[in-house]
Amino acid sequence: MARTLALLHTSPLHVPVFDALRDEAHPGLELRHFVDEELLGRARAEGPAAVADDVRAVLRRAVADGARAVLCTCSTLGGVAEAAAAGAGVPVLRVDRPMAAAAVAAGPRVVVLATSGSTLGPTVALIEEEARRAGAPVEVRTRLVAGAWARFEAGDTQEYVRMVAAAADTVTGADAIVLAQASMTPARHLTTATAPVLSSPRPGLAAAAAAVGLR
Numbered sequence: 001m002a003r004t005l006a007l008l009h010t011s012p013l014h015v016p017v018f019d020a021l022r023d024e025a026h027p028g029l030e031l032r033h034f035v036d037e038e039l040l041g042r043a044r045a046e047g048p049a050a051v052a053d054d055v056r057a058v059l060r061r062a063v064a065d066g067a068r069a070v071l072c073t074c075s076t077l078g079g080v081a082e083a084a085a086a087g088a089g090v091p092v093l094r095v096d097r098p099m100a101a102a103a104v105a106a107g108p109r110v111v112v113l114a115t116s117g118s119t120l121g122p123t124v125a126l127i128e129e130e131a132r133r134a135g136a137p138v139e140v141r142t143r144l145v146a147g148a149w150a151r152f153e154a155g156d157t158q159e160y161v162r163m164v165a166a167a168a169d170t171v172t173g174a175d176a177i178v179l180a181q182a183s184m185t186p187a188r189h190l191t192t193a194t195a196p197v198l199s200s201p202r203p204g205l206a207a208a209a210a211a212v213g214l215r
Contacts, residue, residue, distance in 0.1 A: 107175025
């Protein structure tokens, strides 16, 4: 049986990122990408719950297409996707959960960086959930990288990543710095921050590969 994983993206820029990670670490994994850029725009304007029906529709299409699990790569929609798992018939994972668990394990002082304000609430809630699960204390601080999202939307990913890295460089008093969105991942290679800088694509894809039976 094919080891097929469906990925729900809200930007086409994530497709080559996850394809490259698959080629590097999970060559037996077949990826099928479902991209819907409008979902994030509506979720930012109306709240994630407003697109719950649309997310469930994507999950149904993915399962009908042969997916053995679905990975939501959008942090804003991760909770909505997980909530829809009960009716999906296959595991539904959010890409940032393994990252959140790693942040809690790193220590109680976690700083969350985001470029979209809609991501902050879901990410903080996820980290606090993982802390309760681990029985560990956590204090989460947040910082929105002002102006960065406009650069991403304009296609200027180089400046976008530079702005994220510069924001990470200014963080102090943290045991871990969380890059809340998958699009922020390249900033890990530019920042000079002394605290661990965590991103979601690699550990998230690894968890999804395990969910379809490929380790």
